[in-house]
Amino acid sequence: MYCKFNQKIAGxxxxxxxxxxxxxxxxxxxxxxxxxxxxxxxxxxxxxxLCFALDELFSKxxxxxxxxxxx
Numbered sequence: 001m002y003c004k005f006n007q008k009i010a011g012x013x014x015x016x017x018x019x020x021x022x023x024x025x026x027x028x029x030x031x032x033x034x035x036x037x038x039x040x041x042x043x044x045x046x047x048x049x050l051c052f053a054l055d056e057l058f059s060k061x062x063x064x065x066x067x068x069x070x071x
Contacts, residue, residue: 006030011053011061019067026065033064034060 010026012019012035019035020043026033034050034055044051052060 005063008032008062009034009060010063010065011052011057012065012067012069013035013057014038015041016067019065022065022067031063 006029009032012023012026012033015023015035015037019037023033023035023043033058034052035044036052036054037044058064
């Protein structure tokens with residue numbers, strides 16, 4: 001089955017090491033990425049306009065990606 005991901009929105013929870021790599025991979029495929037993180041990281045400072053509240057991230061995302069050790 002073929003699916004167009006370049007018109008989808010991916011939500012990433014936690015932008016630490018793995019989350020940052022996945023963020024860059026999704027963006028390279030043309031996927032719009034929004035993020036939620038518990039803590040403000042140096043990576044998020046550059047992409048502050050892509051940060052959303054957790055409930056908003058759930059409602060806007062077509063794909064979800066969790067990389068967290070906090071739950």
